[in-house]
Amino acid sequence: MTDSPFSETLRNATWGDHSEAEAGIYLKELMAGRLSPEVYGEMIAQHYFAYVALDGAGRALADDPVAAPFVLPEIFREEALVRDLTTVYGPSWRDRITPSKSTLTLVARLNQMADWPGGYVAHHYTRYLGDMSGGQFIRMELQKIYGYQRGGGVDFYYFDIGSLPRFKQEYRGKLDAMPIGDDEKQRIIRETRLAYQLNTEVLTDLGRALRTETAA
Ligand code: HEM
Incomplete structure (x- = not known):
């Protein structure tokens, strides 16, 4: 490991994966204003399943010394996502949404993180x-x-x-202060790359659905 703070090493080691995450067709179309609210809602729906799993792992790890600084119930996302889904789909939103195959894969991995604090931090980050x-x-x-x-x-x-800038600065400080050795840091970097990949696949699936809709 270099002498750089872990937050910096983590960012640098995964920034290539970030470029792929932001490059997909779904986000491009969304940002161009070409998607209906219902199709935007598909992304919120997938985030809903992922965040419920992520924050569920957090609850299970609330007393763990590595994970605890990152387990922040005040920012858990479920309630906000429910408000968003209700706004887009109305009160019966729950009947409208289904996890995609890639979301199910992501959720399965997130559920496993309840037993691995470092991995939880990777997905949380x-x-x-x-x-x-x-x-x-x-x-x-x-x-x-x-x-x-x-x-x-x-x-x-x-x-x-x-x-937010102050929170993010403190967050990076927490990454730097994690009580773990170099091997675990490497594992966390690998898990973060996987997290990017799994999240990107969710967006890719959403993009694929767009093409199917256009072709129909
Ligand atoms: C249109 C799509 C996106 C844009 C324009 C975008 C842009 C950015 C920018 C400008 C930053 C740097 C902010 C800063 O230094 O304070 C950033 C950071 C980050 N983004 Fe994205 N992003 C996008 C999509 C995504 C996606 C899909 C993911 C994950 C699945 C993601 C994960 C992250 C993470 C983890 C960081 C923090 C990196 C760090 O400072 O350690 N982004 N993004």
């Missing part, structure tokens, strides 16, 4: 720091496109934690 970073740009675009206000539609991009 990939989703939460992503939604707090590029996600903020995506939220602003979505608000322009669909006119959503706070209260439902894009609530899962809102975090009640005060200053």
